[in-house]
Amino acid sequence: MVVVTGGTGYIGSHTVVELLQAGYQVTILDDLSNSNIEVLDAIEELTGVRPEFFEVDLSDAAATASVFEQIGSEADSTIHFAAKKAVGESVQDPLLYYRNNLFSLVNVLEEMKKHDIRNFVFSSSCTVYGQPDVCPVTEATPRKEAESPYGNTKSMAEDIIRDASPVEHFNSISLRYFNPIGAHASGKIGELPVGIPNNLVPYVTQTAAGIRETLTVHGNDYPTADGTCIRDYIHVVDLAKAHLQALKRIEDGRMDSAYEVFNVGTGNGYSVLDVVNGFEEATGIKVNYRIGPRRAGDITQVWADTSLANEALNWKAELGLKEALSSSWNWEQNYRKQNA
Ligand code: WQD
Secondary structure (H helix, E strand, O other): OEEEEOOOOHHHHHHHHHHHHOOOOEEEEEOOOOOOOHHHHHHHHHHOOOOEEEEOOOOOHHHHHHHHHHHHHHOOEEEEOOOOOOHHHHHHOHHHHHHHHHHHHHHHHHHHHHOOOOEEEEEEEHHHHOOOOOOOEOOOOOOOOOOOHHHHHHHHHHHHHHHHHHHHOOEEEEEEEOEEEOOOOOOOOOOOOOOOOOOHHHHHHHHHOOOOOOEEEEOOOOOOOOOOOEEOEEEHHHHHHHHHHHHHHHHOOOOOOOEEEEEEOOOOOEEHHHHHHHHHHHHOOOOOEEEEOOOOOOOOEOOEOOHHHHHHOOOOOOOOHHHHHHHHHHHHHHHHHHOO
């Protein structure tokens, strides 16, 4: 059985669907701070299975221990998504991020040790590279000073897992996500719009839906072809499948050491304006935007060299930008209909 922390969240829920459809048994641990319980209904509709669910604050050691006591020896793997991930919020409230993201991680690892759960897949981020000197970035590209407390928690988490895994006999893989976008083709799960979106694609879809007046493009004076920042946007379903492939690598005993790291991106970089134009091509909807000032903390460009993941995980992103953007629009429309 696989314990999925943060399993009602955006990437977590898409990964739970893939796990269930691949025949895994899943138990979700989530505090519902950035998701809601109705996601379980959608997962059940999509897979015919309603995973066991525990609402728990994983930064609370006693509460986490109590849940793992109830899970008992059924679990052999953990996929750890549970974390706060809003860059801006982390700058405003660093202690919230260090407590939540790091205490949760250590509590989960300690419970895994107690219950002899050995296999661990961690949700890391390309943010650990900061502004790389050269793109595409490989896993050997040096990590840089994080641009935010959020990014720092990902870097520190990787170090905690790296140090603990050989000593505690964990088999751990960190997946460094690039920019997750898109939604399940069914339109039943996606990124829940909570407040004003920080990220580009939800802001684009909400502008297209008339919920936001205008998209502000944060700067077009960067040293790139069209002056806007470049990112590696990966479809969340491709990302979810990478987690299954990582788990299979561990289960098949193919790891070269107790701790491995993989870039999970498409290998292609797209600018902000590529995304805006791509959305219009994919949906026929013109997005109202204006050029505004640069956003503090933004890096100019980053995209992945994915050859290590392609080979070691036997995984490659298959869905392109257009499919991701049209699935995002489909989700936006379905979500609004369901929650009108
Ligand atoms: C992408 C580009 C913006 C909004 C962050 C985290 C990363 C991950 C994803 C959590 C940038 C521009 C955005 C808008 C804009 N975090 N933009 N107008 O900053 O690359 O990555 O979110 O999962 O770890 O670092 O993603 O989508 O916020 O921005 O012009 O209204 O879009 O300036 O160039 P980012 P993003």
